[in-house]
Amino acid sequence: MTSVLQAPANADHVVRLTGVHKSFGNARRSVTALHGIDLTVRPGEFVCLLGASGCGKTTLLNLIAGLDEPSHGSIDLRGSRPAVMFQEAALMPWLTAAGNIELPLRLAGVERTARRERARELLDLVRLGNAGGKRPHELSGGMRQRVALARALASALGASDDASATSLLLMDEPFSALDAITRDVLQSELLRVWESTGAAVVFVTHDVREAVRLGQRVVLLSSRPGRIVQEWTADESTQDGLDLAEVINRRLREVISDHASA
Template sequence: MSKIGIRSVTKTFQVRDSGEPPFTALSGVDLEVREGEFLTLVGPSGCGKSTLLDLVAGLTHPTAGEILIDGAPVTGPGLDRGIVFQQYALFPWRTAQANVEFGLEAKAVPRKERAHRARDHLALVGLSGFEDRYPHELSGGMRQRVAIARSLAFDPDVLLMDEPFAALDAQTRESLQEELVRVWQHTGKTVVFITHGIDEAVYLGQRIAVMTSRPGRIKEVVEVAFDSREGDLRADPVFGEYRHHVWKLLRDEVAAAQIQERTVVTSHG
């Protein structure tokens, strides 16, 4: 069953005060995201991955086409969608628990229930005992765990994640990838996860949507199936096969994106 329907979506931006024609970020994007699946989205820099996520979140609107959640058009932000960005976006004056409670306040959840749900979700991401810590007292990985707990606490149907682990060191990133898979399996949420990392895309995704260079389109959707997720998945030969296949799809798109960047620099030089 389709949870998110992206139908012939195009997004253009007017470049202000430049005299240049509108900038097309996405062109004719078609993608279905299944109920309860973990879909990763990869593509070269500037291909419109974050723009597409913003459209699904309702933070901006398509120039053409439509986006549906459970068959209903997306017209703006909603509590059915939680968002986790690369930057932690935590309130520095609030404790970890108070940060997680923030979304629940917007839903007018009673105070005692807010506190209970916040503690439960901090425990879910492995932060029991850190409820009273402020963001500056937490490591980068712990802050991102708080951000994930906050997005999950108000029980959205869909979790949208824009390169949430990109700023973390390799060891912390792999640890949080494992934690996120566990949380996803526990909650059954529909997850759309943007990444630049092919390994991350293969490790996390049930399917991988590969985008073209700008204007972004869906080049191919790769089904990922392992016999088991037990043990060291990255050491599985099948992991390497998926990684190689995705890189082959991306290689020409990355080269095209680099040419586009050089052209822009030259034209403005």
Template sequence: MRTAAAPIISATNVDKTFVPGGPRVLDSISFDVEPGEFVCLLGGSGCGKSTLLGLIAGIEQPTGGTLMLPADGAAMMFQDSALMPWLSARRNVELALRLRGVARADRRAIAEELLAMVHLTAAAERRPHELSGGMRQRVALARALAQERSVLLMDEPFAALDAITRDSLHSELERVWTETGRTIVFVTHNVREAMRLGDRILLMAPTPGGVVAEWHIDIDRPRAADDPRVVSTTAEITERLRREMGHEHS
């Protein structure tokens, strides 16, 4: 394991059960995340990857083990953009700024800067229902960036988008990640998406949820889907994912 810097997130034997005495949703999970790293949690449905993200976000508490988190908490992006439908794109971003304690006079300028970063300047005054799914996720990204946390958690943020929109948002996210130096933990069930984005991929398997394999992806960015190394690693991970899900479904 690379231990260049102190980890920003550190999980040791983390367990999670929702019902006391009930089944373990997460079973003895251990992993570290380094500052600035882009980690993908990959797995099929029911393997507890969203639950794990909820623990890191502080929405839920672990029932066992140790979970070390950054003191300032984490920003989070949901699969459904979860924007406030009564606020314009700009005001949605300003809400995060306000709750972070940014002075009223500075909010507008910062929000506009963040919307410019995700190429939404022209849509700043539109409300969520007037935006496409991809634009809504851009606003959600700007809002998450407005939280100014070192860690950004993303729960299948692009899963509901069409392939073309998803592809352009992958490039956007990669650029934003490079520009801002955030640490990103990205949950996905899509092997190609994980291969496109992750420095490291943690494969999770169900019943009970746990991390069963790990890949370091040392391929230069932006990664082309037809790069032979990308192709071979994608095939390898897909095969392993199929095997892990297979002993659940066969």
């Protein structure tokens, strides 16, 4: 896996996957999760990875994050190391909200005053400026996810005031466990934060409408082994008067049906 951690300001991508394959197991017992993935994410771009359960979306995210390595192919990562936000907030229960946000900065060796100031800025960014002293059990599910988002941004952006366009945030169905109203609010908040920071986002979901609402680009993966079967852009025109979500829904159903009949 190729990893280039410092990128020039005019880099044309934050991550580029070329011919990426991923298999698990050995010989006859091996299972191919991903096959021939070619994907480029540009600085500041919001890309949604969409597909049925088990299609390899999370595996692909783990490869980009460096939590696993491809069996074949290459991944060229530019700028700072990606930050990852999972479905569960996974906050440290003994730390306050501010302490959780400071944690990646502390591990990176950022000086105390700088990391506390950064935590305050990020709490304000996710509209939790008055909750920095609260512990996770004192927060609602939506508030915990906001803290998790702020912590991920702290990891991606560091203590610098420059929200670098080479920063990358990886999100693995972070709102799927929340109720519909909270999910709707946090989707809006995520878009606001993304526009404020300039970080690139790769967002995994199985919800077509969530993908269309959030993504500048929607990338559809086939069922196992995961291949990129089609992409759409948010401003793409559609045929027959259908909205983009319905067009993608139809294509997703075709992909699932083709896999079931194979």
